[in-house]
Amino acid sequence: MLYVKAPAKINLTLDVLFKRPDNYHEVEMIMTTVDLADRIGLEPRADGLIKIISTDRFVPDDERNFAYQAAQLLKDTYGIEEGVSITIDKEIPIAAGLAGGSSDAAATLRGLNELWKLNLTLDELAEYGSKIGSDVSFCVYGGTARATGRGEKIEKLPAPPNCWVVLAKPKIGVSTADVYGGLQLDNIKHPNTEQMVQAIRNGDYELLCASLGNVLETVTFKLHPEVITIKEQMQRFGADAVLMSGSGPTVFGLVDSEIRATRIYNGLRGFCEEVYTVRLLGERNPLA
Structure with missing residues (x-):
């Protein structure tokens, strides 16, 4: 095997x-x-x-x-x-x-x-x-x-600055097709992708946190209000920056210390069954 x-x-x-x-x-x-x-x-x-x-x-x-x-x-x-x-x-x-x-x-x-x-x-x-x-x-x-x-x-x-990531997924599934279908292209706030690239290249954690952005968030929040609740809780518990990943519903928070990551993890367990504390990998896969 x-x-x-x-x-x-x-x-x-x-x-x-x-x-x-x-x-x-x-x-x-x-x-x-x-x-x-x-x-x-x-x-x-x-x-x-x-x-x-x-x-x-x-x-x-x-x-x-x-x-x-x-x-x-x-x-x-x-x-x-x-x-x-x-x-x-x-x-x-x-x-x-x-x-x-x-x-x-x-x-x-x-x-x-x-x-x-x-x-x-x-x-x-x-x-x-x-x-x-x-x-x-x-x-x-x-x-x-x-x-x-x-x-x-x-x-x-390059690999981004190393930090802890707290992931929380509410007990729902999200249809990617529905989220993209609900997106109004003439009414979205675009993230600053170039600024994010600069933050990664310079290893600038604060700029990376300031540059997070996902245009699908507002659509998923309307379809599934529990996702915004998790985002707000993660912010309240003290994550440095919080964003929904992909079309959702998982929300992640970036934290620069393990102690704070653990505190956020423990706080979220009351709202959400599926919570994980992980590190960024950042480096490419080996061939196999």
């Missing part, structure tokens, strides 16, 4: 620029990985089948699963006859805005590259990832990056 780590991501910025002719939105995002990860186990099968086994009963075990799609894509492209059992040990919450499914697919691509001796580069694996989902390319690389296009064009950035 080959094991590959599949880290979650958070959005330090998420901007939507315009609606494209293909009905996708043109986005510009700064994303970074955090030390909350699923573990993917890959085991060869002689029968040629792809099987998904997950510790979470809400994870689909058929072609709806991104890890399944990743295996099928490589199998079809390279004429691989053997099958694979993919075990997904879930730690990242589902439908949370943390790219759990995308990261599982990316880890599957990286792992099968080794298992099936395909000798593909990260760039080539990221290209395959873009065919599966918008965040998969970023998750193939991991680390910190600016993502543009649908999210598949990746520009590497």
Whole structure:
């Protein structure tokens, strides 16, 4: 069995620029990985089948699963006859805005590259990832990056200043399609993406905190008021900066000390079952 780590991501910025002719939105995002990860186990099968086994009963075990799609894509492209059992040990919450499914697919691509001796580069694996989902390319690389296009064009950035991250997910799922559908492009406050890039390049934690922004927040807050409640509580408990990740509903707070991170974590446990205290990873994934 080959094991590959599949880290979650958070959005330090998420901007939507315009609606494209293909009905996708043109986005510009700064994303970074955090030390909350699923573990993917890959085991060869002689029968040629792809099987998904997950510790979470809400994870689909058929072609709806991104890890399944990743295996099928490589199998079809390279004429691989053997099958694979993919075990997904879930730690990242589902439908949370943390790219759990995308990261599982990316880890599957990286792992099968080794298992099936395909000798593909990260760039080539990221290209395959873009065919599966918008965040998969970023998750193939991991680390910190600016993502543009649908999210598949990746520009590497240095690791951000190290800090603690408190994540809190309310007990709801959010439809990304509904959130994007509710976005009024002529009435949004765009984050300062260039300022965020500067903060990361200069290792400036205070500027990074001041530069957080996500244009999808206001839409998700209207659809799910409990998300804004968590954001307000996190601010009240003393996080240095707070933002919703992706289309939500997970909210994260940045904190520069472990003692304060623990205090915020303990405070939030009264409002929210799924709370995590993690570190930024910031560095790119190894090939497998």
